Amino acid sequence: MSVESVIVVGGGPAGFAVVQRLRRGFFDGTVTLIASEGVPYDRPPLSKEYLAGTTDVEAIRFEPAEWFAEHEVDLVTGDVSSVEPDTGEVRLADGPTLRADRVVFATGGAAALPPIPGVEQSHDAGTVLTLRSLDDADALRARLGPGRRLAVVGGGLIGAEVASTAAGTGTEVVLIDPVDPPLVAAVGPELARRLHDMHAAHGVEVRTAAVAQVEAGEEATGRALRIHLDDGSEVAADTALIGVGMVPRTALAVAAGLEVDGGIVVDETFRTSHQRIYAVGDVARLRTDDGELQPRAEHWEHAVLSGGAAGAALLAEAGPSAGPEPIESPWFWSDRHGVHLEAVGSMAAPGRTITREIDGAPAVAFRVDETSRVIGCAAIDASQAVRVARRLIARGTVVDADDLADPDVPLKQLMRRR
Amino acid sequence: MSEPIRVAAVEDIDEGEALLLQPEVTGASEPISVFHGEDGGFYALDDECTHETASLADGLVDGDTVECPKHSAAFCLKDGRALCLPATRDARTHRVEVRDGEIYLHPGVPAQA
Ligand SMILES: Cc1cc2nc3c(=O)[nH]c(=O)nc-3n(C[C@H](O)[C@H](O)[C@H](O)COP(=O)(O)OP(=O)(O)OC[C@H]3O[C@@H](n4cnc5c(N)ncnc54)[C@H](O)[C@@H]3O)c2cc1C
Ligand code: FES
Numbered sequence: 187m188s189v190e191s192v193i194v195v196g197g198g199p200a201g202f203a204v205v206q207r208l209r210r211g212f213f214d215g216t217v218t219l220i221a222s223e224g225v226p227y228d229r230p231p232l233s234k235e236y237l238a239g240t241t242d243v244e245a246i247r248f249e250p251a252e253w254f255a256e257h258e259v260d261l262v263t264g265d266v267s268s269v270e271p272d273t274g275e276v277r278l279a280d281g282p283t284l285r286a287d288r289v290v291f292a293t294g295g296a297a298a299l300p301p302i303p304g305v306e307q308s309h310d311a312g313t314v315l316t317l318r319s320l321d322d323a324d325a326l327r328a329r330l331g332p333g334r335r336l337a338v339v340g341g342g343l344i345g346a347e348v349a350s351t352a353a354g355t356g357t358e359v360v361l362i363d364p365v366d367p368p369l370v371a372a373v374g375p376e377l378a379r380r381l382h383d384m385h386a387a388h389g390v391e392v393r394t395a396a397v398a399q400v401e402a403g404e405e406a407t408g409r410a411l412r413i414h415l416d417d418g419s420e421v422a423a424d425t426a427l428i429g430v431g432m433v434p435r436t437a438l439a440v441a442a443g444l445e446v447d448g449g450i451v452v453d454e455t456f457r458t459s460h461q462r463i464y465a466v467g468d469v470a471r472l473r474t475d476d477g478e479l480q481p482r483a484e485h486w487e488h489a490v491l492s493g494g495a496a497g498a499a500l501l502a503e504a505g506p507s508a509g510p511e512p513i514e515s516p517w518f519w520s521d522r523h524g525v526h527l528e529a530v531g532s533m534a535a536p537g538r539t540i541t542r543e544i545d546g547a548p549a550v551a552f553r554v555d556e557t558s559r560v561i562g563c564a565a566i567d568a569s570q571a572v573r574v575a576r577r578l579i580a581r582g583t584v585v586d587a588d589d590l591a592d593p594d595v596p597l598k599q600l601m602r603r604r
Numbered sequence: 605m606s607e608p609i610r611v612a613a614v615e616d617i618d619e620g621e622a623l624l625l626q627p628e629v630t631g632a633s634e635p636i637s638v639f640h641g642e643d644g645g646f647y648a649l650d651d652e653c654t655h656e657t658a659s660l661a662d663g664l665v666d667g668d669t670v671e672c673p674k675h676s677a678a679f680c681l682k683d684g685r686a687l688c689l690p691a692t693r694d695a696r697t698h699r700v701e702v703r704d705g706e707i708y709l710h711p712g713v714p715a716q717a
Contacts, residue, residue, distance in 0.1 A: 248690075
């Protein structure tokens with residue numbers, strides 16, 4: 187069957203990347219993007235510049251609304267309620283039923299709300315918030331500022347970013363996490379320690395404990411929330427932001443009978459268990475050709491690369507093509523308290539960590555396996571190191587540990603040596 | 605702005621490196637970076653990434669591309685084309701000439717691709 191029409195469900199970075207790839211690759215069939223949030227925008231600024239109020243909605247859109255018309259992409263604002271894989275029918279919650287030869291799920295995820303007593307009630311009351319969408323960011327931003335008190339639950343990437351941005355607006359911030367320091371698996375213990383310690387240095391109060399219960403607190407504390415921790419202490423706050431992870435939106439795929447296992451299972455071309463359906467971004471979970479299920483990625487670049495790869499696979503189905511795109515090592519960035527963090531590959535895979543200090547503080551951590559090849563790298567304000575490491579990983583270059591540790595050895599040199 | 609200005613000698617910018625030039629030097633409205641590509645060529649782009657705020661001079665030159673140090677958008681050094689997300693706008697190019705071992709920049713004159 188030839189492929190003459192594609193419907194993409196979900197307008198996050200992954201869904202947008204599919205559409206962009208199709209049009210850049212001169213796909214001449216019809217392309218429809220169904221997005222519950224309308225014109226696609228980028229999510230990372232929601233905890234950074236957008237939350238701080240230094241950028242606006244227009245600036246975080248990938249392309250302005252006109253781009254979609256100019257590139258003959260039918261942008262439909264709405265919610266898909268069901269997909270029928272055998273016929274390619276896509277039903278909108280309040281609208282028509284569309285049909286396409288191929289359907290791509292790019293439905294992303296929703297912020298997780300942990301089953302802690304009182305959390306759901308306070309979430310309904312608007313004092314416990316999560317952060318995933320533009321609307322969420324607007325709601326949170328309205329509750330920041332001098333005199334306000336914010337409790338951030340979860341010290342991972344999003345929690346740390348929100349704590350940092352909120353502190354920058356003059357909000358009093360308390361960061362609560364039972365793990366000290368968080369992020370060890372993502373960036374290694376040396377950098378995790380340095381990053382976590384930045385909170386206190388920037389006026390954020392850090393509590394190492396788990397939240398046991400949340401209740402309305404006006405009477406007891408004069409603040410909307412009274413948060414009980416498992417060490418017996420309490421935190422009073424006007425607002426709590428929960429940043430404990432996300433849950434992939436797999437309901438449509440489950441209802442469509444696709445294989446789902448902690449994410450919609452896809453092969454290396456991002457095709458699901460049904461040949462008509464692809465899945466990309468945070469909602470997809472890769473099973474590599476050797477049959478192994480990989481952990482689900484939850485980072486921006488994976489969203490964009492998987493969207494591009496599915497776009498390329500669709501182009502290949504529609505006509506001759508340049509072949510599959512390589513799968514890259516996972517890469518992410520995060521910003522807090524004025525520093526830029528990046529990591530690539532795995533800092534938790536078997537091997538040892540070599541750190542490079544800059545100005546007396548650990549700035550770059552390399553994970554190296556027993557064959558002296560780099561398998562992961564994390565860096566604080568040294569993104570060049572991560573750019574180089576990524577190429578060392580891709581090329582399987584054997585490196586000398588002393589060179590990695592020595593700040594006087596330019597990293598680019600390692601990449602160019604053979 | 606058609607007067608070319610001498611910005612450096614060829615040996616002043618190692619292959620894979622960049623030289624950042626402030627508006628005071630070039631007379632242009634924005635900082636410009638001159639890159640020595642790994643293909644041996646010299647190229648100039650507006651220094652600021654078209655995505656958010658980052659200096660492309662701090663990026664990683666790979667072949668005839670430069671990768672932004674912030675979120676890894678890549679630009680073609682030859683024609684400024686934004687090669688991948690998150691950038692969707694191309695970078696502005698400026699013509700560069702190499703004469704007698706000296707690098708000349710024509711600020712505001714696009715490089716012909
Ligand atoms: C606040 C925040 C900050 C982040 N910062 C970083 C960072 O600094 N670096 C980094 O690497 N990553 C970061 N991330 C992660 C990154 O943004 C995600 O990995 C990425 O957005 C995933 O893209 P996606 O397209 O798969 O899903 P999403 O971005 O979740 O998009 C899915 C879209 O599909 C829509 N949708 C879902 N179901 C339907 C339906 N039935 N019908 C129609 N539309 C539907 C949703 O409304 C949503 O708009 C951040 C995430 C958040 C929330
Ligand atoms: S600022 Fe250059 S890619 Fe974002």
